Amino acid sequence: MDNVTTETPSADRGVSYRDAVPGPVPTSNGSLSLLRRLRQMRQTYPIEVFENLISEQKIGRFRYIILNDPDAIRHVLVENAKSYGKSPFLRRLLEPALGQGLLTSDGETWQRHRRLMAPVFAHRNLNRFAPAIATATSHMLERWDRSSDGSPIDLADEMSMLTLSSIARTMFGAEDDRILEGIVQIVARYQDAVGIGLADLLGLPNWVPRLSTIRGRYIVRHLNQVVDQLIERDRRPGHLLIDILTDDGGGSGQKLSRQEVRDQIVTILTAGHETTAQTMNWTWYLLSKHPDVEVKLIEELDEVLGGRTPAYEDLSRLVYAKAVVQESMRLFPPVPTFSRLCLADDAILGRRVAKGSIVMIAPWILHRHRSFWSDPDIFEPERFLETGERPRAYIPFGAGPRICIGASFAMMEAVLILAQVAQRYRLRLMPGHRIEPVVRIALRSRYGMKMIATRRSAAGLAKLAL
Numbered sequence: 001m002d003n004v005t006t007e008t009p010s011a012d013r014g015v016s017y018r019d020a021v022p023g024p025v026p027t028s029n030g031s032l033s034l035l036r037r038l039r040q041m042r043q044t045y046p047i048e049v050f051e052n053l054i055s056e057q058k059i060g061r062f063r064y065i066i067l068n069d070p071d072a073i074r075h076v077l078v079e080n081a082k083s084y085g086k087s088p089f090l091r092r093l094l095e096p097a098l099g100q101g102l103l104t105s106d107g108e109t110w111q112r113h114r115r116l117m118a119p120v121f122a123h124r125n126l127n128r129f130a131p132a133i134a135t136a137t138s139h140m141l142e143r144w145d146r147s148s149d150g151s152p153i154d155l156a157d158e159m160s161m162l163t164l165s166s167i168a169r170t171m172f173g174a175e176d177d178r179i180l181e182g183i184v185q186i187v188a189r190y191q192d193a194v195g196i197g198l199a200d201l202l203g204l205p206n207w208v209p210r211l212s213t214i215r216g217r218y219i220v221r222h223l224n225q226v227v228d229q230l231i232e233r234d235r236r237p238g239h240l241l242i243d244i245l246t247d248d249g250g251g252s253g254q255k256l257s258r259q260e261v262r263d264q265i266v267t268i269l270t271a272g273h274e275t276t277a278q279t280m281n282w283t284w285y286l287l288s289k290h291p292d293v294e295v296k297l298i299e300e301l302d303e304v305l306g307g308r309t310p311a312y313e314d315l316s317r318l319v320y321a322k323a324v325v326q327e328s329m330r331l332f333p334p335v336p337t338f339s340r341l342c343l344a345d346d347a348i349l350g351r352r353v354a355k356g357s358i359v360m361i362a363p364w365i366l367h368r369h370r371s372f373w374s375d376p377d378i379f380e381p382e383r384f385l386e387t388g389e390r391p392r393a394y395i396p397f398g399a400g401p402r403i404c405i406g407a408s409f410a411m412m413e414a415v416l417i418l419a420q421v422a423q424r425y426r427l428r429l430m431p432g433h434r435i436e437p438v439v440r441i442a443l444r445s446r447y448g449m450k451m452i453a454t455r456r457s458a459a460g461l462a463k464l465a466l
């Protein structure tokens with residue numbers, strides 16, 4: 001994905017949809033040569049997909065349908081979900097690392113494991129996770145305090161480490177930062193190594209060798225060793241998820257095989273940190289570009305917290321902070337596209353969808369679609385406040401039975417981190433640092449996110465916001 005032509009998001013209020021992301025993009029023009037199509041798929045979304053409700057194209061053995069209509073998306077993800085399975089791309093990309101974890105499995109295995117794990121992520125349990133998130137954030141801030149010499153920090157690395165530390169502490173009781181650092185590096189290397197190539201687009205079977213798979217396998221071997229360390233050495237009993245998975249006090253009565261436990265742990269560690277890290281990354285970026293929004297955020301934090309570490313009970317009053325996170329995920333959805341394989345002939349918006357078609361759902365496009373959002377390229381958290389626009393075309397966490405199991409956890413975590421960090425530090429993009437969104441499974445910033453962190457004074461946070 002090296003020839004991606006993207007423009008840097010403009011420094012003024014608008015963020016253009018030309019801040020395009022590479023990814024499989026069928027267009028309505030069916031006359032392109034295969035090579036040109038492949039190149040186009042690695043480049044940018046053509047402008048018409050931000051205006052069309054449905055478009056389709058045949059590439060190799062697959063018919064791709066890209067859906068931009070909230071009702072049609074609902075049909076695929078919710079109402080007729082049984083006729084759509086996880087796509088072969090997802091499996092090819094993630095199965096070597098995640099095995100039969102919740103993200104990649106289907107059918108009876110998925111159902112059994114989802115049922116087993118769902119209570120961990122239920123609303124009623126969220127409050128017990130908040131203190132560990134605050135502790136992980138405090139450790140990061142103390143480190144920043146010690147090294148605050150004005151030199152830039154890479155927020156992308158910092159946020160990955162922080163969210164991994166949060167998920168590892170809350171779900172597994174793991175605290176060894178060296179093991180966690182190893183996981184962050186492995187996940188980044190894995191995302192760089194694997195990708196959709198010509199063989200996938202043509203629908204060649206998985207046994208056809210791909211360089212990316214070979215690289216991916218090597219990295220996964222390393223990941224397995226690190227996760228084994230985590231399970232055996234670093235794990236603390238009394239943590240909900242690990243107890244349920246190992247039936248160690250979880251009371252589930254179900255015994256998972258060692259491989260099943262490993263697959264779920266790797267799934268939760270990876271799906272549970274990278275997406276939230278990217279949410280924070282883009283949120284800091286947008287706040288850095290929009291000091292007027294930051295002032296309002298700081299005013300709210302000042303009023304609700306007054307410099308105190310945020311707790312679970314504060315969340316209901318941190319409404320603007322939540323809207324900032326929601327709006328950030330609208331413009332920079334951490335999962336910019338996902339897809340389904342059609343398992344039985346269907347019809348969508350009057351169009352026949354044959355069994356074997358790939359249906360693409362792209363929050364990146366839907367969230368900026370001209371038909372559903374006013375001023376879609378403008379960063380405006382107000383649209384998520386109660387009086388604002390009702391976000392029909394907003395699916396950062398997916399929908400239906402396969403909706404993100406960690407959605408509530410992620411929202412809580414993002415708002416808590418935002419509130420705790422923004423009270424202590426003002427973050428500004430390093431002058432000249434290039435920003436280019438790029439899909440590496442999640443939506444990352446190609447060159448990281450270099451920022452200057454300036455400590456705020458404890459008193460009068462709002463006055464110091466600019």
Ligand code: HEM
Nearest residue numbers: 102103271272275276334335338397398402404405406410
């Ligand atoms: C802002 C953060 C997050 C975003 C934007 C996000 C987004 C998503 C999306 C879009 C899906 C559905 C994909 C599909 O339908 O094909 C998904 C599924 C999933 N997510 Fe998240 N996620 C986030 C955080 C988390 C966290 C914190 C965890 C775990 C603690 C997690 C674990 C999972 C799992 C296990 C699945 C698969 C669920 C299933 O198929 O039953 N995610 N996520």
